[in-house]
Amino acid sequence: MTEDSQKTVVCSWNEWDPLKHVIVGRAEGTMLQAPEPVVQLDFPDQGFPLGTFGSLPKEMEDKAGELLDNYAAILENRGIRVDRPSPLDFSQVIQTPDWKQDSMFGCMPPRDVLLTVGDEILEAPMSFRSRWFEYLCYRPLLEQYYKEDPSFRWETAPKPRLTDRTYKKDFWKEWNSISEEEQWKRTVNSDWIISETEPLFDAADVARCGKDLFVQKSMVTNDAGIEWLRRHYPDHRVHRVTYREMLPWHIDATLIPLRPGLALINPERPALGNAHNELFKKNGWELVEAPKSVRKEKMPLCTCSMWLNMNCLVIDTKTICIEAAETPMMELLDKYGFEVIPVPLFEVSPFGGGLHCATADVYREGTLEDYFPKQVEGF
Ligand code: ABU
Secondary structure, X not given: OOHHHHHOOOEEOEOOOOEXXXXXXXXXXXXXXXXXXXXXXXXXXXXXXXXXXXXXXHHHHHHHHHHHHHHHHXXXXXXXXXXXXXXXXXXXXXXXXXXXXXXXXXXXXXXXXXXXXXXXXXXXXXXXXXHOOHHHHHHHHHHHHHHHOOOOEEEEOOOOOOOHHHEOOOHHHHHHHOOHHHHHHHHHOOOOOEOOXXXXXXXXXXXXXXXXXXXXXXXXXXXXXXXXXXXXXXXXXXXXXXXXXXXXXXXXXXXXXXXXXEEEEOOOOOXXXXXXXXXXXXXXXXXXEOOOOOOOOOOOOOOOOOOHHHOOEEEEOXXXXXXXXXXXXXXXXXXXXXXXXXXXXXXXXXXXXXXXXXXXXXXXOOOOOEXXXXXXXOO
């Protein structure tokens, strides 16, 4: 580190530069959240039928906490500074002048909330009412970075109102009554529950590749949110991307940039339209299809997909953390010249994701670069 970069606490332009400082989430207090417009949780066999909510079981929380502590220790042993959020009482009822919500969620996945682009950390608006106050878990850390680093830009996207106008009325009733063919039709038109009333995005719908930010339109990210990001980052190229995925929720099990010229893609979620693959091809990038997970079943009470094996954390262009059981993924990355660090984290998935979700970048050595000098018009 140079003397100058030592003063800089916050800086990260992409997913692969050498990682020096990261936030790792916590499992404590996580809730299977109370019903709200976006979320339809229905786990009748696991004690939580539709309409019910409550704390995740204590033994699951303890195990997840142990694995997250171990993940933090693995990173620290590699010389990476690790910070942790401050959980709130997520079982409390929260409200704004517009709505009341019977519980919060948790703070295991910092990646959903915090978007680091260069010397800025942006608190995402979030479209779940249960996650409206989640940024508070990170405020002690952000306050500290603000004091330590004179060039840190601390930003927050406009807090959304999340009134009933934000959600399409009767979405779930309609969705559950139409055929699979009709569901795919709605999917291809990106016609999900959130309306365009106000800008919404989760930070985990953004894949960062220097000047190019790939932002997925999803169940939690709307066009107004993508447009907001475009206006907010005028020096970047913000690409709106969609994939053939029925109810998409975060890009980090669909497109994972690994290093300049190489990214993992999900073989079951091809990009819609030609521009996405054309852009990568034109700039000499290889898109490698991820192997399926070795897991045959998800963890109980898990709301993520079976593709968390893709949800990896790149430490630098030669080193990567992969979930410890995912041998095919480890073998693939070994073939591409990575040193693979196996990290057990499967039991953390009900708390909100995998290795990438469980972290948020604070500092990676490196500068803003253009990895896609040849652009595709209109993309
Ligand atoms: N936040 C990662 C979840 C993505 C997925 O389950 O596919």
